[in-house]
Amino acid sequence: MHIEVHLFAGVAEAVGARTWSGDLPEEATVADLFARLAAEHPSAAALLRISFASVNHAYTTPDTVLVAGDEIAILPPVSGGEEALFEITDAPLSVENVLKKVRNPLCGAVNLFVGTVREMTEGKRTVELAYEAYTPMAVKTMQQIADEIEERWPGAHVAMSHRIGRLEIEEAAVVIAVATPHRAASYEAGRYAIERLKEIVPVWKKEVWSDGTQWMGHQQGPWNPLRPGSEG
Template identity: 75%
Template sequence: MNLSVQLFAGVAEAVGSRLWAGQLPEGARVADLFAELAKQHPQAEAVLRISFASVNQQFAAPDTVLTATDEIAILPPVSGGQDLPFEITEQPLSADAVLAKVRNPLCGAINVFVGTVRELTQGKRTVFLEYEAYAPMAVKMMEQIAAEIEEKWPGTRVAMSHRIGKLEIEDAAVVIAVATPHRAASYEAGRYAIERLKEIVPIWKKEIWEDGTEWMGHQQGPWNPLRPGTERTE
């Protein structure tokens, strides 16, 4: 089927056009469109990772089936997107910036977790890491985690930023901030947030060692992202 897709801002700039016209098989989905765009325009892959599709002027999930008559657009983050509470980014992370997203007059405590790249893992020396994410879904899963936290610890504000791409030793890979009315909840909610992120957010890292490489995904035992959120006690 023939598709006509409107492109905006950074996506249009990276592709070099405000309109993409091409063919996809019948039954193709939004994810297929993004894959085809990235294949044809690899220079646009970075901005496509943080963009969303609009189908008939409604945000569309990656599995949305497309038709030739749909009005389709690819939308990069809107202005002010840097202040969104959940993000996947190739830019260096700032703990202060993530903290600023959750602080408010009603909070009595803010817990900030910063996960960094360490040099030694089980005796192996890491040279650097490469992170990859399914960005649109990763953001949605972060939103789900925040909803779970709000249910368990009412009044909590959550912000999460995860970096992708190549990271050097000591670089921050993830920053999570939780603001709660009371101190104890900030510790509990902060730990819950990072553990759930490891369980359900589609982010992978490639360990580059002195003597080899390995993709690392879920590291908490058998992977079951459909498991209902439970508070960890270990």
């Protein structure tokens, strides 16, 4: 069967392309696909070992059987009617616009998180950051996080915006707003939102330093997007 695979961040860089297409045997699995890519592109093998695959916008296990026509993406570890509550955009972020999406007459508190580009990290001077995302799945997983929050903290309203493209020092990379009836829940749910975003939303950043570059992903331990959300 013939398949096409979307590649992102460091995997795309190692392979030298944003997509890979080829023929695999019927009943081939995600593990078979990874083995094929590692054999064809040894420089990507180490990163592939810690990457996950998504099939039709859902994270999958290595034994998942692939079918011709599936939308497949390989995702290296990560560090998107009415106006969209969840978005991936290349435009500068507006804190006020995200705040307006969650304000409502029943909320007594709004927690705002704004992640910005800092200049110094562990002694290295950052020149700029470059973000990219698997947009349809990023938006879908943002919605998943909001659903988890609303289940744990009833009455919560959530909005998230993440910037992609090149960002300068002090620019906002992500804005999250969580409105709740009471203040304690807004603190707890707001922290849950950003930590969960770093766990499962397929967004990557490339740090451009004065002496080199590196793709950065999830920074809070081994990456496993199939793990259920942590307790609030």
